[in-house]
Amino acid sequence: MxxxxxxxxxxxxxxxxxxxxxxxxxxxxxxxxxxxEMDSLDFLSFVEVLSELSGVRIEDExxxxxxxxxxxxxxxxxxxxx
Amino acid sequence: MPSLGADMDExxxxxxxxxxxxxxxxxxxxxxxxxxxxTIEVECFETGTLTELLVAPGTTxxxxxxxxxxxxxxxxxxxxxxxxxxxxxxxxxxxAKPAAPPETAPVPVPPVPSAARQRAHIEAGPLVRHFAEQSxxxxxxxxxxxxxxxxxxxxxxxxxxxxxxxxxxxxxATPLARRLAAELGVDLTTVRGTGKESAVRAADVRxxxxxxxxxxxxxxxxxxxxxxxxPSAARPSEDRAAxxxxxxxxxxxxxxxxxxxxxxxxxxxxAAAMNWLHEHNRQSPVGERLLPVALLIKxxxxxxxxxxxxxxxxxxxxxxxxxxxxxxxxxxxxxxGLVAPAMRHADTLALPQLMAALKDLVTRARxxxxxxxxxxxxxITVTNLGEQGVETVFGVIYPPxxxxxxxxxxxxxxxAVDGLLGVRPVVTATLSADHRATDGAVGARxxxxxxxxxxxxxxx
Numbered sequence: 001m002x003x004x005x006x007x008x009x010x011x012x013x014x015x016x017x018x019x020x021x022x023x024x025x026x027x028x029x030x031x032x033x034x035x036x037e038m039d040s041l042d043f044l045s046f047v048e049v050l051s052e053l054s055g056v057r058i059e060d061e062x063x064x065x066x067x068x069x070x071x072x073x074x075x076x077x078x079x080x081x082x
Numbered sequence: 083m084p085s086l087g088a089d090m091d092e093x094x095x096x097x098x099x100x101x102x103x104x105x106x107x108x109x110x111x112x113x114x115x116x117x118x119x120x121t122i123e124v125e126c127f128e129t130g131t132l133t134e135l136l137v138a139p140g141t142t143x144x145x146x147x148x149x150x151x152x153x154x155x156x157x158x159x160x161x162x163x164x165x166x167x168x169x170x171x172x173x174x175x176x177x178a179k180p181a182a183p184p185e186t187a188p189v190p191v192p193p194v195p196s197a198a199r200q201r202a203h204i205e206a207g208p209l210v211r212h213f214a215e216q217s218x219x220x221x222x223x224x225x226x227x228x229x230x231x232x233x234x235x236x237x238x239x240x241x242x243x244x245x246x247x248x249x250x251x252x253x254x255a256t257p258l259a260r261r262l263a264a265e266l267g268v269d270l271t272t273v274r275g276t277g278k279e280s281a282v283r284a285a286d287v288r289x290x291x292x293x294x295x296x297x298x299x300x301x302x303x304x305x306x307x308x309x310x311x312x313p314s315a316a317r318p319s320e321d322r323a324a325x326x327x328x329x330x331x332x333x334x335x336x337x338x339x340x341x342x343x344x345x346x347x348x349x350x351x352x353a354a355a356m357n358w359l360h361e362h363n364r365q366s367p368v369g370e371r372l373l374p375v376a377l378l379i380k381x382x383x384x385x386x387x388x389x390x391x392x393x394x395x396x397x398x399x400x401x402x403x404x405x406x407x408x409x410x411x412x413x414x415x416x417x418x419g420l421v422a423p424a425m426r427h428a429d430t431l432a433l434p435q436l437m438a439a440l441k442d443l444v445t446r447a448r449x450x451x452x453x454x455x456x457x458x459x460x461x462i463t464v465t466n467l468g469e470q471g472v473e474t475v476f477g478v479i480y481p482p483x484x485x486x487x488x489x490x491x492x493x494x495x496x497x498a499v500d501g502l503l504g505v506r507p508v509v510t511a512t513l514s515a516d517h518r519a520t521d522g523a524v525g526a527r528x529x530x531x532x533x534x535x536x537x538x539x540x541x542x
Contacts, residue, residue: 019254019281037416039469040373041444048368060363060371 001054001080006073013050017042039046057079085145086115086122086457089333089482092118094142095149102306104132105155111316111358111453118329119421121450124456130155152541172512193449206233214238255282260449263287281367316509326419337478342517346525350505350533352492358539363443374492376437376511378414380542382464382487383409383428385531392485401484401519404461410467410480413447422459433542468492474510
């Protein structure tokens with residue numbers, strides 16, 4: 001998985017959970033959870049979708065790393081390799 | 083017009099789900115009503131034959147206004163809910179419509195019941211119905227495997243499991259589009275979205291709706307009813323936000339004026355609960371993971387059963403205990419505002435069921451499809467402001483309830499543990515209670531129970 005694919009998956013996962021979200025306006029380093037006012041249920045759904053799309057199992061302990069688009073993509077790339 | 087919460091004075095009838103001549107049963111959704119706070123499916127409180135609709139869609143009437151007349155049913159009382167789900171009226175998918183041509187009707191999956199199945203006679207015992215309700219499974223989407231097509235507990239279990247399993251990728255769509263799709267029998271996966279990021283919009287769904295937009299010809303089997311269109315424009319969102327503010331303002335002013343609140347707080351050690359939760363989540367598919375809030379809600383519900391003095395209503399200068407623990411869950415809405423629908427019999431739900439019920443309740447609260455019983459039946463309410471990062475919340479009680487439980491964020495704090503200093507996850511649990519109904523000692527007993535229950539998460 002390259003970083004571009006990973007970024008696409010992160011964006012896709014967010015927009016599935018919050019269909020009205022303006023993903024294009026979201027900066028790579030924005031804390032999307034705050035920007036989009038995702039609560040823990042939304043965030044759990046996001047993790048669910050992202051896990052499903054990427055095939056990467058995301059543990060509870062990993063979720064603090066999923067803060068921004070960039071950080072989430074980096075996480076996916078690193079985890080997919082190992 | 084039923085009172086759907088203490089803050090409601092009037093409601094707008096948006097849509098009838100039944101028509102004259104239909105058999106209706108206590109608990110059946112019969113109409114859709116818009117209040118200042120949300121759109122709600124109103125359930126019937128009588129069983130009988132609907133003889134006349136008294137209020138036309140689009141009309142706003144005060145609470146207490148009769149909406150329809152129900153006469154004693156001519157048929158055997160034993161008859162089992164033959165019209166549990168009556169076809170919605172004035173919809174292009176009227177039952178008379180012949181099978182749609184294949185290119186417009188690829189509808190393969192159960193979530194959209196076909197007109198035929200909607201009308202089908204659903205055989206299921208009360209226990210199975212209850213179980214289905216608990217599991218969030220719609221009976222009418224099931225094929226009964228029991229004798230005579232009767233729906234069995236196993237059928238429900240299977241459906242619930244299928245529902246919990248990761249489903250097909252969710253189609254991007256606006257909430258209104260989703261609701262319309264369900265109502266019009268449109269499979270969202272087949273609709274081309276024209277919205278942002280190809281999201282499906284309501285207009286796309288309308289275009290994709292099978293059949294003519296013209297009024298459908300009535301089925302021979304169904305009584306002819308005047309076609310009732312839903313008012314095309316619901317209240318604009320700004321009005322809606324203002325109305326919501328008004329409703330909250332009125333109710334909270336009354337609560338603060340009438341209820342002599344007392345407040346208690348305690349810090350609960352969450353180490354056992356969080357360890358158990360992490361272990362559970364490590365072993366579960368992502369779709370079955372639990373959030374800390376599920377444990378907190380369950381503990382709050384069980385404690386309400388232990389301390390029934392806090393579970394019920396203060397009306398006419400006395401306390402009446404609630405029948406069952408229906409836990410109101412405060413849900414903040416994206417456009418601002420708040421609703422606190424009830425999770426019915428929350429104390430009897432196993433954690434995975436409770437988690438599923440919570441997801442379902444929050445989703446429906448935000449898309450405006452709550453049931454009347456959910457918005458009016460809560461016996462005690464929980465607010466979980468941990469989401470917003472705060473540690474402590476002292477809430478205002480929802481009249482006529484007599485207690486409100488608050489949870490803050492689970493945070494790591496230095497604690498004295500067995501005579502040593504340790505870092506433990508803790509949560510601040512608070513109780514706002516009505517001093518007319520109880521005294522501090524009762525409230526203390528409640529919070530102590532919550533704290534104790536959270537020490538044995540495996541028993542929640």
